[in-house]
Amino acid sequence: MKDFFKPHRIVLIVLAAALVAWCALSLNWTWLANPKYQLLIVQGIWRTIWIVVVTMVIGMVLAIPIGLAQAAGPWYVSAPARVFCTVIRGTPLLMQIWLLYYGLGSLFPSIPWIKQSDLWPYLRQAWPYAVVALSLSVAGYEGEVMRGAFKGVPHGQLEAAKAMGMPPFTLLRRIWLPQALQRVLPTLGGETVSQLKSTPLVSTITIMEIYAVTGRIRQDTFIIYEPLLLLAVVYMGLTGLIVLLFRWLEGRRPTRTA
Template identity: 50%
Template sequence: MNFDWLSRYLPLLLDGAIQTVSLLVISVSIGFVLAIGLAFARVSGGPIARNLARGYCTFLRGTPLLIQLWLLYYGVGSLLPMIPGIRQSFLWPILREGFFFAAVSFTLNYAAYEAEVLRGALLAVPKGELEAARAAGMGPLLLIRRIWLPRAIRIALPTIAGEVVMQLKATPLAFTVTVMDLYAVAYKVRQDTLLVYEPLLVVTVFYVFLTLLITRVFKGIEGQVPIRR
């Protein structure tokens, strides 16, 4: 094993790690908010909202993430420069980067999977608790904020932790749209040094460490959130 290259590529590895974590944080945080709306549309929305949410989740969960990413980057991304004035706008430095399309693709995909998780959790909340809250005079929004959503999230926490880890494992796909994430840096090291196993081992250690950290954080959250009977 030869790790002499490590000190030379350390700044690039750190930048790649930041890109990976940034993709994870953006997609999980924004995707979770979208998932809440989709889940409530599936559970308590009208026929149109319910069918639209179901179609969204079915499409995003039924197609490979890589294809979704390429459709956005090579499809939508190739059409954006044709929009008048887009190159001169302040958004162009963002829209021209592969990171933007990777973040959007990962976010939409994560929202679809998490919406199904939350839908099941919302349905698993005991109806007696919801009826008691309504009897106490809680309106729909207060009921969702104080009772229904917190209980559903508590029920779904173990599954949410697993989904976050799965999302972390999906981040190397960003390499295919020119994002210099950690895997892309490992690929560059392999090209420059002709070393195959060592860069991949470094990436593996990073992902294992982050997986353990995510697991520990969610276990801590589970321990802090009381279980209401």
């Protein structure tokens, strides 16, 4: 702590505090007092968090078989998995979201049995497309990471399990998967931050998360900079939370550092 407060740093902190004070006092924050906007902002932040959590979970669940297929599957399983990862990682996420939302969204109404199914009321909304697109994106990026993690588990571990006569599925469940997951845990925090940073893209398909909310406020009030500053602060706060959460998670796991 003593190292942190060097003389130049105290000056920088004072300058930063002055900048924040100037922003707070001389910029126009009156819109924050409007209860309508307060509700929208809280809802928007909640939706952003919800999207990150749901798509990370679905994406990781999908990434495990994709990684396994690439690491150990026969060619007719590993080749499609590799193509999937290449396409997801090689094209912009915005384009994938628009393809699903506008493309499938215009295709589905023309198929009678989909229109009559129970799912139709959901398929008419935007959020299923957003969740699918973001989950597939996680699956593509993490599938590649999981491939490396599965391959990185020491061979002796798997051979020992086989020598004990462990059936393949038990081997996967007890030995291979836990050790692979342990390997990806340190990278998962960074991936979650990237996922948080791609959530504003779903605002382009009418989902009112925090980015869309501030866009709406800017349109309503003709105030340009202030909502954007709030937005940046919100994202920095959320990023900080994710980093702290994963630091705590990693701290719970006993590790040996050489």
